[in-house]
Amino acid sequence: MMNKFNLLLLFILNFLFFSCGSNNGNKKSDFSLKLDQNKSEFKLNQSLKASIVNTKNKNLDSVSFYIGDQYLKSSKNGDFNLDLQNVLLGNQRLKAIVYSEESPDTLTKNIKILNTEAPRVYTYEVINTYPHDVNAYTQGLEFHGDTLYESIGQYGKSKLRKVDLESGEVLKEIKLDDQYFAEGLTILGDKLYLLTWQEGEGFIYDLNTFEKTGTFGYNQSEEGWGLCNNGVKIFKSDGTEKIWILDPETLAEKSYIQPTTHKSVATKFNELEWVNGKIYANTYQFPSVAIINPKNGGIEALISFKGLKEQLGNTDSLDPNNDVLNGIAYNSNTDKLYVTGKKWDKIFEVKIVEK
Structure with missing residues (x-):
């Protein structure tokens, strides 16, 4: 049977493990994702413009942009401009994965993409x-x-x-x-x-x-x-x-x-x-x-x-x-x-x- 010392040690290790994971998961990003004119609704074939706000002027390696899991394009400076053509319509999530001098950051914005013409x-x-x-x-x-x-x-x-x-x-x-x-x-x-x-x-x-x-x-x-x-x-x-x-x-x-x-x-x-x-x-x-x-x-x-x-x-x-x-x-x-x-x-x- 496990003695009290071993039980205490196990409890401390578990606490440290979950605390570290939680802190890493809740770390506030140094970047933010900004949509041009704070626009969140678009139509098919319109242009979607976005940029990465880098408040602490960290070195950017690149930024990869997605709608949902669909890869769109990458940017070196964090600016993004895309004509919405071959994308899914409806309620979507614009995602930017920022690669910098630290671990990658994932930023998201909810957007809606509507059809161009009336049925x-x-x-x-x-x-x-x-x-x-x-x-x-x-x-x-x-x-x-x-x-x-x-x-x-x-x-x-x-x-x-x-x-x-x-x-x-x-x-x-x-x-x-x-x-x-x-x-x-x-x-x-x-x-x-x-x-x-x-x-x-x-x-x-x-x-x-x-x-x-x-x-x-x-x-x-x-x-x-x-x-x-x-x-x-x-x-x-x-x-x-x-x-x-x-x-x-x-x-x-x-x-x-x-x-x-x-x-x-x-x-x-x-x-x-x-x-x-x-x-x-x-x-x-x-x-x-x-x-x-x-x-x-x-x-x-x-x-x-x-x-x-x-x-x-x-x-x-x-x-x-x-x-x-x-x-x-x-x-x-x-x-x-x-x-x-x-x-x-x-x-x-x-x-x-x-x-």
């Missing part, structure tokens, strides 16, 4: 309608070939199903355990990925058999909303301003974009769909779909589906607050786009036209 505005034409189960609280909708796959939410009622578009017939279906609220889905290869809402995990199914073959955690995000993929990467919304980009092998949240207009950063994007190189995303409880640039998060266009709900045959039985537009499916074989909603009695084939 284009589109409306729609209904080309055709197809039957949809009025009990289906639609969360995810996606084609694989010409076959439609749908995830249905709500606790105790969540399902995954394979559907014939023309007839509305359910070709295959499984029910989730009652503790799960199903959310968005996407198909990559022979695997189907399904989110749950607040349960912190997603499920992986064999596309043909619907046999569950694995699960994945959400890591940094707390909720699951929508999923889509571009054949290589998987994109996931969580109700916040972030659309996460997942590693297709591990499903880990590796990075994210923030859907952003010329005025603000947007939130509450629910169902996602990959359409001709863009992300289509509906805003929960609004009859609209945003067209998002997956490279930087810019909202390039908005599709208004106002009036579509009034074309349903079961409007009297719908909850106006919850039974809303939700469900976007693009058939790449036919270049046709379809939308529906929670407990709607129709799936609409639509043509998008400029307003």
Whole structure:
């Protein structure tokens, strides 16, 4: 058994170790990061000017500038001037790592980068309608070939199903355990990925058999909303301003974009769909779909589906607050786009036209 002297010595060593670490971590920097005109909001393609304030005139070796983890450029004198072109939009952190005669200092400033132009505005034409189960609280909708796959939410009622578009017939279906609220889905290869809402995990199914073959955690995000993929990467919304980009092998949240207009950063994007190189995303409880640039998060266009709900045959039985537009499916074989909603009695084939 350890004697009192050894216990005392161990306590003193631990105290010194943690005290030294704390002092080093809280050391006040001799430098500060200053933005030109104290500006914190910028637009894509504008110039961002910053400088390092060196109050004690220490010798600077160089300064490296980043937005988040994206390296931008280095400076010898601490001055920084960059045209914001190939950068991510949204709420970002400008970071400067100062290399001087002492250990490197890391300085940060919160900035916001907005899109340059207002989103284009589109409306729609209904080309055709197809039957949809009025009990289906639609969360995810996606084609694989010409076959439609749908995830249905709500606790105790969540399902995954394979559907014939023309007839509305359910070709295959499984029910989730009652503790799960199903959310968005996407198909990559022979695997189907399904989110749950607040349960912190997603499920992986064999596309043909619907046999569950694995699960994945959400890591940094707390909720699951929508999923889509571009054949290589998987994109996931969580109700916040972030659309996460997942590693297709591990499903880990590796990075994210923030859907952003010329005025603000947007939130509450629910169902996602990959359409001709863009992300289509509906805003929960609004009859609209945003067209998002997956490279930087810019909202390039908005599709208004106002009036579509009034074309349903079961409007009297719908909850106006919850039974809303939700469900976007693009058939790449036919270049046709379809939308529906929670407990709607129709799936609409639509043509998008400029307003």
